[in-house]
Amino acid sequence: SQQGEEDPQALSIQEGENATMNCSYKTSINNLQWYRQNSGRGLVHLILIRSNEREKHSGRLRVTLDTSKKSSSLLITASRAADTASYFCATELFQGAQKLVFGQGTRLTINP
């Protein structure tokens, strides 16, 4: 069963706008990670946030984590056509688990 629920399932915006995706999970976690997947290919790791962190930045990406609400959000600023992809959150339940539990993903489309 899926640990995470992602919202929205699909998002379509204009190039240059910001995109926000949300992820909720059910159990305590060690860390939460976001991945990108282009058209049924392999996943690319974007960013990891540990359970004791609240916010993290990487380039145009900003991730927040609220462990009290068991939720996370991924913000992509100044979107580009190349950002069109599916985005997945994944949780690692405990340190060293090496087992990621994925959400169903958000399909993001950037319109030129």
Add this chain to the structure above:
Amino acid sequence: KAGVTQTPRYLIKTRGQQVTLSCSPISGHRSVSWYQQTPGQGLQFLFEYFSETQRNKGNFPGRFSGRQFSNSRSEMNVSTLELGDSALYLCASSPGDGSSYEQYFGPGTRLTVT
């Protein structure tokens, strides 16, 4: 460093056959995990190998098995294929020693069972 490689990239099999997929991790990575991705169930964890030992296992039937070699390369095998086994199979590697938690994924093997 070279990325994670998977072979073959595409495979077509018939029901009842068996299949073996291969994964070569990033050099120096000792952990290899396998995931199944389908439109209905999404991404699901199959198992993880570290230093030739299965360390974690997901909720898949015994028809799904794997192994890891001394050079960290891994194979997964699916016996008695069913139509529902059609999926994208992804492997991912990581150091596995707690030094880093990010996983690096290969391009996947797309298996079609007819």
